[in-house]
Amino acid sequence: MKVTCGDARTGYLCTDHGEIPTPVFMPVGTLATVKSLSTGDLENAGAKIILGNAYHLYLRPGMDIVRESGGLHRFQNWSGAMLTDSGGFQVFSLSGLNKVTDEGVKFQSHIDGSYHTFTPENVMDLELGLGADIIMCLDVCSPYPCEKERAAEDNKRTMDWARRCKEKFEHTDHYHDYRRFLFPIVQGSTYEDLRRISAETLVEMDFPGYAVGGLSVGEPTGAFRELSDFSVKLLPKDKPRYLMGTGTPQDLLYSVGMGYDMFDCVMPTRNARNGQLFTRNGKMNIRNAKFKRDFSPPDEECGCELCRNNTRAYLHHLFIAEEILGLRLASIHNTHYYQDTMRGAREHIAAGDFYEWRGEWLRNYS
Amino acid sequence: MKVTCGDARTGYLCTDHGEIPTPVFMPVGTLATVKSLSTGDLENAGAKIILGNAYHLYLRPGMDIVRESGGLHRFQNWSGAMLTDSGGFQVFSLSGLNKVTDEGVKFQSHIDGSYHTFTPENVMDLELGLGADIIMCLDVCSPYPCEKERAAEDNKRTMDWARRCKEKFEHTDHYHDYRRFLFPIVQGSTYEDLRRISAETLVEMDFPGYAVGGLSVGEPTGAFRELSDFSVKLLPKDKPRYLMGTGTPQDLLYSVGMGYDMFDCVMPTRNARNGQLFTRNGKMNIRNAKFKRDFSPPDEECGCELCRNNTRAYLHHLFIAEEILGLRLASIHNTHYYQDTMRGAREHIAAGDFYEWRGEWLRNYS
Numbered sequence: 001m002k003v004t005c006g007d008a009r010t011g012y013l014c015t016d017h018g019e020i021p022t023p024v025f026m027p028v029g030t031l032a033t034v035k036s037l038s039t040g041d042l043e044n045a046g047a048k049i050i051l052g053n054a055y056h057l058y059l060r061p062g063m064d065i066v067r068e069s070g071g072l073h074r075f076q077n078w079s080g081a082m083l084t085d086s087g088g089f090q091v092f093s094l095s096g097l098n099k100v101t102d103e104g105v106k107f108q109s110h111i112d113g114s115y116h117t118f119t120p121e122n123v124m125d126l127e128l129g130l131g132a133d134i135i136m137c138l139d140v141c142s143p144y145p146c147e148k149e150r151a152a153e154d155n156k157r158t159m160d161w162a163r164r165c166k167e168k169f170e171h172t173d174h175y176h177d178y179r180r181f182l183f184p185i186v187q188g189s190t191y192e193d194l195r196r197i198s199a200e201t202l203v204e205m206d207f208p209g210y211a212v213g214g215l216s217v218g219e220p221t222g223a224f225r226e227l228s229d230f231s232v233k234l235l236p237k238d239k240p241r242y243l244m245g246t247g248t249p250q251d252l253l254y255s256v257g258m259g260y261d262m263f264d265c266v267m268p269t270r271n272a273r274n275g276q277l278f279t280r281n282g283k284m285n286i287r288n289a290k291f292k293r294d295f296s297p298p299d300e301e302c303g304c305e306l307c308r309n310n311t312r313a314y315l316h317h318l319f320i321a322e323e324i325l326g327l328r329l330a331s332i333h334n335t336h337y338y339q340d341t342m343r344g345a346r347e348h349i350a351a352g353d354f355y356e357w358r359g360e361w362l363r364n365y366s
Numbered sequence: 367m368k369v370t371c372g373d374a375r376t377g378y379l380c381t382d383h384g385e386i387p388t389p390v391f392m393p394v395g396t397l398a399t400v401k402s403l404s405t406g407d408l409e410n411a412g413a414k415i416i417l418g419n420a421y422h423l424y425l426r427p428g429m430d431i432v433r434e435s436g437g438l439h440r441f442q443n444w445s446g447a448m449l450t451d452s453g454g455f456q457v458f459s460l461s462g463l464n465k466v467t468d469e470g471v472k473f474q475s476h477i478d479g480s481y482h483t484f485t486p487e488n489v490m491d492l493e494l495g496l497g498a499d500i501i502m503c504l505d506v507c508s509p510y511p512c513e514k515e516r517a518a519e520d521n522k523r524t525m526d527w528a529r530r531c532k533e534k535f536e537h538t539d540h541y542h543d544y545r546r547f548l549f550p551i552v553q554g555s556t557y558e559d560l561r562r563i564s565a566e567t568l569v570e571m572d573f574p575g576y577a578v579g580g581l582s583v584g585e586p587t588g589a590f591r592e593l594s595d596f597s598v599k600l601l602p603k604d605k606p607r608y609l610m611g612t613g614t615p616q617d618l619l620y621s622v623g624m625g626y627d628m629f630d631c632v633m634p635t636r637n638a639r640n641g642q643l644f645t646r647n648g649k650m651n652i653r654n655a656k657f658k659r660d661f662s663p664p665d666e667e668c669g670c671e672l673c674r675n676n677t678r679a680y681l682h683h684l685f686i687a688e689e690i691l692g693l694r695l696a697s698i699h700n701t702h703y704y705q706d707t708m709r710g711a712r713e714h715i716a717a718g719d720f721y722e723w724r725g726e727w728l729r730n731y732s
Binding site (some may be wrong): 068069 | 397401434435442661671676677682684690695
């Protein structure tokens with residue numbers, strides 16, 4: 001059941017690894033671990049679904065090992081739900097060389113330069129073997145900026161590949177015996193007409209949920225907001241809507257306000273490892289010398305392990321001394337913070353005052 | 367109350383931060399953190415006392431900050447007991463240059479090359495400010511091998527400095543209001559007559575406990591065992607006896623059998639970060655390719671977070687992919703393993719069958 005407040009909505013994703021209240025932020029567990037965190041840390045932060053990267057897992061440890069171990073959940077000892085991306089984004093952003101044809105994409109490993117090919121069909125096999133609850137269709141993510149001709153070509157392939165992914169998904173071994181859901185990805189770069197074609201075509205194919213991709217790839221904030229708002233309105237209201245790769249806490253709350261339900265981003269954990277904490281009063285770089293003798297908690301209102309137990313001075317010391325524990329404590333905090341922010345959004349959507357709450361939240365943050 | 371089994375003994379160290387069952391292994395928290403572990407991880411492993419390095423803490427974050435925060439326990443959120451070494455060992459092993467006089471030792475920081483001087487008096491001030499429950503006298507640790515003339519000079523200074531440390535300790539501000547204990551260090555390199563002079567002189571001064579230093583510095587195992595056995599017999603039976611910087615699990619059990627009560631070493635955590643696990647059946651290098659598809663726990667009989675939840679294949683993957691979580695999980699295991707080993711020793715000393723148990727333990731291990 002969904003409750004709405006304007007365009008914002010709250011409800012549940014129902015998987016065989018738990019019911020996940022939405023809107024939800026999914027921490028990114030690139031290589032079968034959300035960097036520096038154990039699954040216990042994720043549970044303590046309140047995470048109920050995490051993401052894995054098919055591209056990275058394909059290269060290390062490889063699908064066979066994950067499948068033999070019983071799937072990603074068991075491999076990494078995670079009892080909650082999981083989503084894997086298709087690897088498309090990494091192929092285009094990380095690999096040394098890549099060549100796209102109608103068939104698929106040939107690419108070089110960013111680790112050893114070896115050659116590999118992803119097709120809609122073998123990516124389905126890969127993702128089904130890895131075993132996430134929600135898996136994504138292989139797509140072509142246009143860069144920013146992008147000529148319209150190329151964007152149209154990328155978009156056409158993305159639509160064709162979604163059809164082939166669905167076909168393969170419906171007629172192949174699922175390897176594991178819990179329910180699996182396949183989502184396609186709306187592309188179209190910065191062109192509204194292309195995005196409309198993409199969304200309409202994919203909706204016509206009838207998937208259980210839809211993602212919007214190709215945003216948060218370098219475009220200005222204004223364009224990002226307009227295009228994400230434009231795209232979400234093209235998608236069915238009765239299905240989950242996932243904005244891929246977003247983003248800052250502010251971006252999350254703006255996008256929740258547009259009607260998105262799902263988000264993922266490496267920002268909370270990556271920034272944590274650089275010493276940047278997200279707090280109720282905005283960002284804080286804990287490496288700053290002013291925290292050397294600051295014996296208050298990083299975020300007074302936060303209930304995470306770091307903020308309950310440690311001071312800014314201690315975390316500052318750990319970062320200056322390059323101690324591993326600092327990376328983990330900062331990652332625990334940021335992960336907790338993102339989960340708390342989404343919990344706040346859900347509560348205020350349910351209470352009907354989401355936009356007022358968001359206004360106050362943004363004033364405190366800046 | 368002490369229970370003995372041959373020369374081995376079990377009892378308690380009584381501090382204002384808890385009663386610590388002995389024999390005890392103290393994990394080394396160099397820079398106000400046992401590398402990669404939180405204090406929660408240490409508690410879960412069963413640790414009741416940890417060590418801090420005065421030399422490292424003096425350089426970063428500095429004594430003032432630790433003292434202002436309320437002492438090392440509060441600075442790093444550790445509710446158990448603590449011991450700090452004097453910094454002497456690091457001055458001689460890490461710093462670029464060092465020059466010893468009767469007054470003290472002048473040295474260069476290994477971080478930025480700046481010049482500093484440690485004297486018995488300022489080291490007492492440093493350690494009292496840091497605030498560990500048990501603090502160590504400044505000593506001169508002879509290298510291995512060492513000419514007798516130099517060993518005798520180092521030993522003489524170590525005895526003089528112990529007297530000056532005790533004098534300063536008894537007539538200066540203790541900064542924090544819980545009980546503090548000062549231990550001196552027996553030196554004398556590989557020369558039994560020097561070690562006898564050292565021990566007799568220090569025992570005459572009447573300290574609450576005694577350490578044996580200058581071993582585990584590169585000497586052959588045979589010499590190490592003979593000298594540690596020789597040294598412990600020179601120390602009072604009614605006081606704690608601490609063998610500094612030891613060592614492998616086998617060395618610990620041999621030394622417990624000689625009558626030592628306290629140990630510390632970076633080995634469990636340092637080796638963990640290199641992928642080496644200690645198990646009931648000996649050492650295991652988890653990076654070895656044979657663990658790639660091994661879905662059994664690292665150590666079947668271990669109850670640590672790693673062995674309860676994860677497979678060898680998963681830990682292997684984390685190390686190959688250079689994921690931070692691998693360092694922590696391996697450190698959790700080795701720390702747990704060392705605590706378990708000492709718990710076993712205590713139980714079997716109390717039961718009166720320590721030497722039989724040790725024999726079986728060693729057979730399984732090798």
